[in-house]
Amino acid sequence: MSAIHPDQVSAAKLAGMMRPPPEPEFDPVTRDGSLVEDPAVRAPLVLGKDTSFNDVTETVCGYIEKGPGRWFWPVFFLVSQVAGLMPLMILYLIITGVGVWGLNNQVDWAWDITNFVFWIGIGHAGTLISAILCLLKQKWRTSINRAAEAMTIFAVICAGTFPGVHIGRVWMAWMLFPIPNSNAIWPNFKSPLLWDVFAVSTYGTVSALFWFMGMIPDFATLRDRAALRIMRASDPSVMKVDRIRCFVYGMLALGWRFSTRHWHRYEKAYILLAGISTPLVLSVHSIVSFDFATSILPGWHTTIFPPYFVAGAIFGGFAMVLLLMIPSRELFPGMKALITLRHLENMAKIILVTGFMVGFAYAMEFFVAWYGGNQYELHVFLYNRVVPDWVDPRGAPYWWAYWSMIICNVVFPQLFWFKACRQSPVVIFIVSVAVTIGMWFERFVIIVTSLHRAFLPGEWHMFFPTPVDILTFVGSCGTFLTLYMLFMRFLPMFAMSEIKAVMPQANPHKH
Amino acid sequence: MSTIFPKWTNNLPTLLAGGAVGTLAVVVGVVWYYFTPEYWSVGYMPTQPGGGFNHQIHVGKLGMDCRYCHTNVEKSAEANVPTVSTCYGCHADGRLAKLTSSQGHAEKTAFIREAYAKDEPIEWRRVHKVPDYVRNFPHHAHVNAGVSCYSCHGNIGRMPVVYQAKSLSMSWCLDCHRNPEPHLVAKDDVYRLFDVEDRNAADPSGSGKRLTEGKRFYEERKIAAPENCGACHY
Numbered sequence: 151m152s153a154i155h156p157d158q159v160s161a162a163k164l165a166g167m168m169r170p171p172p173e174p175e176f177d178p179v180t181r182d183g184s185l186v187e188d189p190a191v192r193a194p195l196v197l198g199k200d201t202s203f204n205d206v207t208e209t210v211c212g213y214i215e216k217g218p219g220r221w222f223w224p225v226f227f228l229v230s231q232v233a234g235l236m237p238l239m240i241l242y243l244i245i246t247g248v249g250v251w252g253l254n255n256q257v258d259w260a261w262d263i264t265n266f267v268f269w270i271g272i273g274h275a276g277t278l279i280s281a282i283l284c285l286l287k288q289k290w291r292t293s294i295n296r297a298a299e300a301m302t303i304f305a306v307i308c309a310g311t312f313p314g315v316h317i318g319r320v321w322m323a324w325m326l327f328p329i330p331n332s333n334a335i336w337p338n339f340k341s342p343l344l345w346d347v348f349a350v351s352t353y354g355t356v357s358a359l360f361w362f363m364g365m366i367p368d369f370a371t372l373r374d375r376a377a378l379r380i381m382r383a384s385d386p387s388v389m390k391v392d393r394i395r396c397f398v399y400g401m402l403a404l405g406w407r408f409s410t411r412h413w414h415r416y417e418k419a420y421i422l423l424a425g426i427s428t429p430l431v432l433s434v435h436s437i438v439s440f441d442f443a444t445s446i447l448p449g450w451h452t453t454i455f456p457p458y459f460v461a462g463a464i465f466g467g468f469a470m471v472l473l474l475m476i477p478s479r480e481l482f483p484g485m486k487a488l489i490t491l492r493h494l495e496n497m498a499k500i501i502l503v504t505g506f507m508v509g510f511a512y513a514m515e516f517f518v519a520w521y522g523g524n525q526y527e528l529h530v531f532l533y534n535r536v537v538p539d540w541v542d543p544r545g546a547p548y549w550w551a552y553w554s555m556i557i558c559n560v561v562f563p564q565l566f567w568f569k570a571c572r573q574s575p576v577v578i579f580i581v582s583v584a585v586t587i588g589m590w591f592e593r594f595v596i597i598v599t600s601l602h603r604a605f606l607p608g609e610w611h612m613f614f615p616t617p618v619d620i621l622t623f624v625g626s627c628g629t630f631l632t633l634y635m636l637f638m639r640f641l642p643m644f645a646m647s648e649i650k651a652v653m654p655q656a657n658p659h660k661h
Numbered sequence: 662m663s664t665i666f667p668k669w670t671n672n673l674p675t676l677l678a679g680g681a682v683g684t685l686a687v688v689v690g691v692v693w694y695y696f697t698p699e700y701w702s703v704g705y706m707p708t709q710p711g712g713g714f715n716h717q718i719h720v721g722k723l724g725m726d727c728r729y730c731h732t733n734v735e736k737s738a739e740a741n742v743p744t745v746s747t748c749y750g751c752h753a754d755g756r757l758a759k760l761t762s763s764q765g766h767a768e769k770t771a772f773i774r775e776a777y778a779k780d781e782p783i784e785w786r787r788v789h790k791v792p793d794y795v796r797n798f799p800h801h802a803h804v805n806a807g808v809s810c811y812s813c814h815g816n817i818g819r820m821p822v823v824y825q826a827k828s829l830s831m832s833w834c835l836d837c838h839r840n841p842e843p844h845l846v847a848k849d850d851v852y853r854l855f856d857v858e859d860r861n862a863a864d865p866s867g868s869g870k871r872l873t874e875g876k877r878f879y880e881e882r883k884i885a886a887p888e889n890c891g892a893c894h895y
Contacts, residue, residue, distance in 0.1 A: 334832030
């Protein structure tokens, strides 16, 4: 698209004719230029007139080298204080025992497992973007995959903590794994709780490998830029930070030299890892759903759970991606050129589709509860969840949790039928907040409302969270955000080489 | 552009991979060997009052039956430690003068008569102990099924001071509960430690005569070695 050859632009910039990163121009029809409706025109994935490869490198490396702005460290300070709550609460839990949580004899899983399923679900969007969209050759994924993968890993870290600490005797957590021991006892291989350990640890490992491998060329770019500045500097003492960068990014780059052979291997490894990750998108949350589905508790004993959980995980995961990206777009200079309105609209469409799947699953659960003719199952669905206690004396006091879930997960995404809504970052942000809240409530509804009233009225107990329950969850949100902010500050937030491959210059024949 | 890392760092990945595998092997080995009751408990030999009851002399040399002192072993879970009066029954003043040739014998056993005179128990120290979360080891169930003392305590008749011969770990318990036959002996042999020792030495793997005999005992005595958690844990 550029009239001048991109190399000429780069040469001009290297010669010192630098200019600020391009801001997208505003057009009333195509907005930032990405919302082209003409099927004959390929919508640009990177905005700005004459954006060169070097501009992309400068923008992405600028976040690390120049920093994202003055807002960063004060916000980071606050967020990391919140993150500190999590280890404090866990320490208190270990010292005192699980009695500090609101669990009781009847509701023996509550916020711990709710938070686990919530966080593990969040991660699925990252794997979907990096694996399935990669195999489907969806080019728009290139500017969001890195951040989404990072989010996946941080979500898995938050998720893995909860089952690790909910076992009571935390120092026995190694017994989650089948390790030979002098007691000659093994985890129950027939239990989905053990499958869960394997599913989540495999998921964490593959995601971390995928994420790290993708960053290697970008680490090499950061290393070389630092090395170049050191070489050019007249006073070596000024370049202390660059020396550290050179060493650390040099280590992380694992000797990457941008040779064709390196790229060839990289592409092969990438597609292999994408292939390995693809089944994980479906398997991990299916296995998490087995934790419930294989039990015989009415409300859990449902064959619809695996697909229902997977759809919900992608639904909630994309909401979290949008929650992180919409503010980042505003706060980081030049990011609007890389994450366009079309990216946001595409993700809004995925939320609409997966929201429908989730809504369908909610409806089918009811249909099967009625059609299956099991009075206990119908009772759980109808009276433990839907019917408020002030309408029918059989109703349970958890109706508000169920209806919060329905409003957030089924009603809010309907806004995306309207073009104006799915193209407005503010509306998308509001819907994403609603979906995130709704998905948390979905897990709470499944776990607590099914458990809190068993077959005999003597087994009926309400669950009330204690401050420790609440602060542990708040702390896990802080941990997630702290890790994500460190990622934004110190690691390449975009896959530079992949973005360059979807720019017009990479496709000179325009086919 | 000058190089950032010296050339030897090319070997780092190999070294790190080798180091990681080596470290893992060492960690596994250390845990495997040291983090077990077999390492920590076997050979536990506390100092006993008066130098301890010499099982080597009483059982090995004199051929006393286990049940002379551990009277309740066939009736109760606890294989009781004898009272002072049991010791005093033989070691009363002058009673064993003909049997003992050594000069120090009277001196060595003086603490028994002192304790008897004061009507105080002798504070024997416990050697074999299972954790709190395990039921008392039911001695009567085991000896009546035909498991010799030897299987769990070793040849006590060779021990001047009693020590723990086996690990008493859960996997050790299960080894026998999952394969009880070779450890079953004829009812008369249960307390004959030296005979059982010879029998085991003749068939160390327990796959020959011990197994064929044991299978018969298992059938005859209608034994069912339990493997469920509640068998040993509350």
